[in-house]
Amino acid sequence: MKKKIILICCLFFLTSCGYSPLYSGKKSSDILINKVETVGEKKINRQILSLLSLDEVGELENSYVLNINTKKNKRIVSKDKQGNASVYNLNLEINISLNKDNQKVTKTFISDFSYNTQKNKFELSREENKILNNLVESMVQKIILFINTQK
Numbered sequence: 001m002k003k004k005i006i007l008i009c010c011l012f013f014l015t016s017c018g019y020s021p022l023y024s025g026k027k028s029s030d031i032l033i034n035k036v037e038t039v040g041e042k043k044i045n046r047q048i049l050s051l052l053s054l055d056e057v058g059e060l061e062n063s064y065v066l067n068i069n070t071k072k073n074k075r076i077v078s079k080d081k082q083g084n085a086s087v088y089n090l091n092l093e094i095n096i097s098l099n100k101d102n103q104k105v106t107k108t109f110i111s112d113f114s115y116n117t118q119k120n121k122f123e124l125s126r127e128e129n130k131i132l133n134n135l136v137e138s139m140v141q142k143i144i145l146f147i148n149t150q151k
Contacts, residue, residue: 034063040070044136048094051140052147064150069095072132077114089114090128092135096143098150107146109139 033054038045045068054066070093077087091112098105113131118124 032063033066035065036068037065038068038070040068041072044070044072044092044094044132047133047136048140048143051137052144063100065099066147067095067097067099074128085117087114087116088128090131090135092132092139094139094143096146098147105150109142111135111139 036049036054038049048068048070073091073093075089075091076085077089078085080086089112091110094109096107096109113135115127115131118127
């Protein structure tokens, strides 16, 4: 009973004081991007740009040039007795660099995931796409934090 009262009081105070998580309303558009240059996997780059929801502005004094370089690597981790792949590893590397005047800030984000093969190649392809989308979404959150800390 005592725990319930404490919980209700905490909820009441947190909701009435205007509490919101620190990065809940943060978007990457808080920083001015002059130009975006992408290299590497086109599909992944398009997904990153759509999740970042960047607004490109014209030539402004305090604007940045954003460079995105992506690399995807799928490799076989283990094989079965017949020599068929049984476990794959999907590795995603994203290099982000922000250029402003003569200053350049670069950061590399690396993420990987191992998964078992499936007999149906169509299902395997769908699973790889889901895994890749999840990796990109989690890395975009880190990229947004990186961009917002560069102000």
